[in-house]
Amino acid sequence: MKNIIGLFLVFAFAKAYPQQSINPLQTTDAQAQKIWVDSVYNSLSQKEKIGQLFMVDLFSNKDKAHVDRVRNLVKNHRIGGIIFSKGGPLQQAHLTNELQAASKTPMMIAMDAEWGLAMRLDSVYAFPWNMTLGATRTSTSSYAVGKRIGEHCKRLGVHMNFAPDVDINTNPDNPIIGNRSFGEDMENVTQKSFAFMKGMQSTGTLACAKHFPGHGDTDQDSHKTLPTVGFTAARIDSVELYPYRRLIDHGLASVMVAHLNIPSLEPRAGYPTSISKKVVTDLLKKRLNFQGLIFTDALNMKGASNFSKPGDIDLAAFKAGNDVLLISEDIPTAINKIAEAIAKGEITQERLEHSVRKILMAKYQVGLNNYSPVDTENLISDLHTQMDDMVYEFAMEQAITLLKNDKKILPIKNLETKKIAYVHLGDDSGDAFLKQLNKYTTVDRVEGNDIATLLRNLSKYNTVIVGAHRSNDNPWTSYKLSSKELSWLKAISKNHKVIVDLFVRPYMLDQLKDIKGMEAIVMSYQNSQWSQEISAQMIFGARDITGRLPVSSGNFKVGDGLELEGVKRLSYGATPASVGMDQSILNKIDSVAQFTIDKKGAPGMQILVARKGKVIFDKNYGGHTYGKDDPVMSEDIYDMASITKIMASLPMLMELEDRNVVNLDKPLSAYDEKYRNTNKSDITLKEMLSHYARLRPWIPFYRYTLDTLDATPLQQFYSKNRSYRYPIEVADHFYASNLVTDTIFHRIATSDLLERREYKYSDLPYYIVKDFLEDYYKKDLNELTQNHFYASLGMDHTGYLPLKRFPKNQIVPTENDTLFRRQQIQGYVHDQGAAMQGGIGGHAGLFSNANDVAKMMQMYLQKGSYGGKTYFSSETFDKFNYRYFADDEVRRGVGFDKPSLDDVGNTCNCTSDSSFGHSGFTGTYTWADPEEELIYVFLSNRVYPDANNRFIISENIRTNIQQIIYDSIIQ
Template identity: 80%
Template sequence: MGTVLDFLCLQAFKKIMMKNMYWLLMVFAFAKANSQQTLNPLVTIDQDAQKHWVDSVYSSLSQEERIGQLFMVDLFSNKEAAHVNKVRKLVEQQKIGGIIFSKGGPLQQAHLTNELQSKSKTPLMIAMDAEWGLAMRLDSVYAFPWNMTLGAARTSTSSYEVGKRIGEHCKRLGVHINFAPDVDINTNPDNPIIGNRSFGENKENVTQKSYAFMNGMQSTGTLACAKHFPGHGDTDQDSHKTLPTVDFTAARIDSIELYPYRRLINHGLASVMVAHLNIPSLESRSGYPTSISKKVVTDLLIDKLKFEGLIFTDALNMKGASNFSKPGDIDLAAFKAGNDVLLISEDIPTAIAKINAAIKTGEITKERLEVSVRKILMAKYKVGLHQYVPIDTEHLVADLHTEEDDMVYESAMEQAITLLKNEKKILPIKNLETKRIAYVHLGDDSGAVFLKELNKYANVDQIITDDLNTMLEMLSDYNTVIIGAHRSNETPWKSYKLTAKELNWLTEISKKHRVIFDAFVNPYMLSQLKATAPMEAILMSYQNSDWSQQISAQMIFGARAIKGRLPVSAGKFDVGDGLQLDGISRLSYGDTPASVGMKAAILAKIDSVARYTIENKGAPGMQILVARKGKVIFDKTYGGHTYGKDDPVSSTDLYDIASVTKILATLPLVMELVDRKVISLNEPLSKLNAKLAHTNKSDIKLKEMLSHYARLQAWIPFYKYTLDSLDSTPLKEYYSTTRSDIYPIEVADHFYASTMVKDTIFNRIANSELLDKLNYKYSDLPYYILKNYLESHYKKNLDELTQDHFYQSMGMTHTTYLPLKKFPKNKIAPTENDQTFRRQQIRGYVHDQGAAMQGGIGGHAGLFSTANDVAKMMQMYLQKGFYGGKTYFKSETFDKFNHRYFAGDQVRRGIGLDKPALDSVGNTCNCTSDSSFGHSGFTGAFTWADPKEELVYVFLSNRVYPDADNRFLISKNIRTNIQQIIYDSIIQ
């Protein structure tokens, strides 16, 4: 059987003479190109089958129907019936070749596509202008970063991935060709129509990114289309409104504007769109659009650049073209110039008639028509229209907004964001304990996501006022100011410029404060910055999307590295500028589960377990967080503070974490002292406290005590000794309803204890009997002893010590003892309605009675926190003492504590850290590694970290509301069942 080339040669030879040899050669060239290349190298096209289908379709068409294949009409799926009916008629009566969809929604478009395909004699080629995804035209679909943003990356990986995902979206919606990438080299900051749509001003960078984008998209079977030929990047007019002039020499255009076309054409570019431009150096006729210029389309694109793919006009209803001639005339001129597809003609019936008449008079040969029609049909075969299948609309919207899309967007923004200035190494922000940080908003769009993300790392206060002097006065209490410039992310054409007022504010604030300026705008904004605005740091974040705001905030605090470089020159900054900055191992947020090798669909099962727990009153609400490889990939809240519906849990609400206090407060302070060799794990208790020197606890070693292998009592009900033996009411010698010098210790609301209570507690511990037999017995008593030691050693209370040594520098802004001194009551989840001791609902006061009797500050309980803050400490442990650029203790010190010293005696515990059970039944899901560790708390708290899987899990709840006898979480294994789901989601 002959090849496509053989067939076309034979047919062409019979039909044409030497004067038509040019078009014969075009037939040869395109046939050869299509016999050797496929759109997707992973898919092989059966050349014989393709030839047979093209021949069959072509021969079935009349001359008017063949001309109809040249036309692609625009269709808005959100417009009125009359508009849609007009397109229906063009499909049925004029037998047009394709449709370019514009504004509307995905479901409406899918239904219209299915309908019109069923009405069309020849399958329609469906196109869209979707440079940054279908969202460029449609609602309810995903918007990817603009080209300018992608152009800021140092590699082309994100351009490929974005192109690939856009191609997959197109395929899902039945779109065969996407008019992208825009390969214009934007060398004019005042360009009103390209700007953000360009990858930048450097021809090499634009070419690399365009090539990657094209490959990504065409790997999915979606045709790419490079535009706007021969180059729209250095114009200051919009061809939608007029005919812009590009007044450069042919040599300059050849060197700059045509540079990316050469590489893309040589590597399988499917199509090119020709712009409506006035370029005197290429077309001598004054005001003659390039789109209808034979010198540009045929002589330059086809002959000189050897392009053999489809050639599209830009929309013929644009003023750059429609102003030139009447409908029909412009179409004829465009076809004669060498274009294959005439896009958005203003009068298709008239245009078809004029082209048909030109063929009949010999002005256009039939062979010329055959070239374009066969090219169109071969492209239709390539995209699968020979085996057309209607669009499946089930799950369509969900399929166009997936976790993979988020992962691609996240990665693209992480590669793009650019650091341009970093005096005195102000970034990343370290030593949080010394920082008072304010945020000032500039611009016309929201910075709420940015501010919320900043507050995951430190207390960042937004300062709001309309008066500059008032602003400067309000900022006087802060030593670091973050200024965010937020311009609308709605379209790439929005103005990027700051107002004169905003520029003045930026300058004046910078004169008096250390300023980090973060611009969520087009990088050309940088040309507005004055030398008199001495900001210490300048970040270019390019777009004001949620992802950009989140990732940029994380970079400010060192949770992510900064890698980008400027894709254009602006002001004092040159193209390619950009400082690279490593991260400092803080948690990052918003990452997709897939980015760390986990399945979101499996993690979603946590929702069902949480709802089941709340419905069965296992707990009113909860916070659940999962982090892997330093990235928080699951962070949700459920339910309310109570079982009502008016107090939903937020991520910044505080929970009483009960015994988790042990590993978040006491234990890190002990680790620090062991690391500094102030004490050792073999230290006897007599050395820690002289009052224990002559007791039965004198020789117990720290290692034994913290392993719960020291014969200590599990607990002592201290509070019971302070109640009346007859009616269990608090004895007046110990308690009062009013504070005084005699009763200074606040136990609960209007409930104060005398100073003798603390001494009584320690004396009871010192004099308590040891258990008869040495075996594993979990006990709270070690942490009373250690609290006493730590406060004595440092001459500060445990609340101050934890803040000074860990919480402030780690950004644990919502972790504290005595939360009512810092937070409103409605931000704290209530615990038990205590009717045995304090006779009141407990909210904002520690639930544990022993800690309460110590004024709310216990070594074993008393801490309130959020899942986010607990995760920070667990991540620091996972990193063996390092977090946020600071080493708190050496890795070998942590290893000493994360070790079972008495495993041979069936003691599962490490030093203070809980460890997985030694047998098959235990405190975890039995899926954790032996190196894992964590702790649980009586109120419903649970946290676990696994070095092997680089995993952190936090579960906080108030399961003791309103009754501490509620054992639903425990009996139903809720916390460990969720842990099992987390491990099940890990991709093996």
């Protein structure tokens, strides 16, 4: 973990460019390096020395004939290296091992992997593009990405990555650079390139800056033609060469020379820079004093191959000063032509020795003096690690840019007043974006076959989020919206408050310059899953926005970007490592969950873990029932049972205590006159909610409404049909008289107290609290909790009476009640007492999912604030999260459960004393620990189909998982 933190801190010195050796190929053990280079060089024949100059392309996904061609070049022409192109990592590893074994001298293996091996290979990790990294305000993420890409290269046996692209992309119409550039500002490009280079070369993978002397300001593709750059030599020297100078002075291993026509540098008409002695030798080697390896760009590109015959272009490139001739069209012919030129005296032996020794020095530097084959075991998994996700998440969080925020529409606050729609534009998926938006509140996807229908469908929404999604496959795909989509966006912006989120390259902003009325514009750069998810989180203020535009486009200039501070909502992270937790340990939760399901301890469950305000584990297991096709989904809701106490009754009381309406030390008689002349008149709220008030643990109210002979419901209390006389819905076709409720509170008021004062958990306080709250506000607890908390917290999956809001198949069933309601309970509260109150109890009746429970618990961790709103003061929270009767062996706070005082029972005995939470009879549990900034939610229906199933209790399943969570904390 220290290395992870170091990864993000190491680049504070980026602007200083500390001086290093200007010979980037010389190692610290220079004498040993020289001995090895001399030994290898002297073992080579003249043709073999020339062969070292060549690097051939190899596609691991091509046919045998293609591979046989390379096998022949390795065996018979002793080429110096291979540049792998498209294919798969395992195929490439096997070919690398085979060809290295066949080579007399270990070969340099290279790739174009600017945004990772995924630039060429399938089944590997794709990191953010340079343009995205260029949007960050610091160079830390560029270093981190460069380092991870270098480590991936190293793992696959790749010694050199033709990256970073240091072109300063000042031409929006550049067809080949674009997103491959860090941007248009030369200082920003230099800082990011330098960081990327240092990160990658720290792994032992050599960097290669390209495309010298600068491919950023052209609208032509050198793969297809010879582009012309018409700048003066002075302009090129001051702008395009700026990053090269800095990188060369600080250890850049290699440079790739582009195929460009630059009349100010090479006066011969149509003469490519890649074979120009004025550019390669005079400018790069002499003026810039570059001593690293010099590569031509691919010699089969039309920018070079159109110029001369195979072999001739290679000879010209070598004469110009290049060391490595990349992807020659005819290597045998080229070797012969160079040999002939040496024999004729056109090229000196010293010139050949100069380049070959540099190549051998580079091979020593990457460890080819002690070559070992690529280990293919676990190769794929090693190229997809939690560190990769962590680096991607970090980079994307730093890059996303807010360009417009009229009337401070972002971050979205006051969710209770918002009705939000999402409109999708573009040809790629926005599903990850929409799913993440719905983690915060309900956001509906709205569509229409025509603009009139779309606007009509949007009429009931007061906020519209428009996502523009174009393909993330590669940087060259089209980024523009169609004229139809632009006209729709214009119409939507005219009629609604609109937040536009662009998952495209920033040059798309030019299309928006004439569209008015957009309240907010967010530039998210790429349509990757993490870009979509992080951007959605930023819209709701779960993360800060700090990016800045790396290029100018439309109405925006390079460097534009509004900083936006978040409002402390839960965010959702890539990996546990990002919050100091070990994913491999957390993954043990999977086996515990599966064990529980296999043993029929519960049909399924939702388990969520959040730390430091970030959800890093959120999984669903099993199904609603046993053996059926009803898998648990994140949107499914569970009967919370007694967690209702801390999610409904308690926050309402805390709010009133904060307003001085209630006082924990005042007696019940001060709040409810029905208790004034009872044995409960002097009980305080503090005593009652600490379960230290001598109240009976439980009163089986429902039993008093059943026939004493056969336990059938008595007709004076229940009916199968709703009517004026039987208005209370207890279950499906099961309605109760108001007499039931009156009986409940009469029995509570007249119930005996326990003989002695001791800790005794009881539901009765929450019947009393519910009665008080509803009487005070003249509204039921369902309406109160929605209006005061759930709506503004974005807890749209939380509430009483779930069948009124959710389809039945989204509600996880509980017990098959054979004693009272005599039916399978699904969508109705399991607890009989709460059911007799119409499903709205102070102690039970709430339904929710793990994500919503986590929001409430995070609000508690933040001591009363969440999403930019303060619900009650931190002082009030502290009053309720305190053990007032600990000296009397009462572990409870006021309403909150607390860790056991004797290390037995309700937690894993690893939680802090300040931690708090609650459990529920149906198999639910949630706990928060302020010291570790930790939230744990476990939801199950262990009572299905029988409430006598105590497996998760007897096996300590919930607290065993809690122990795993604490074991995973490494920092």
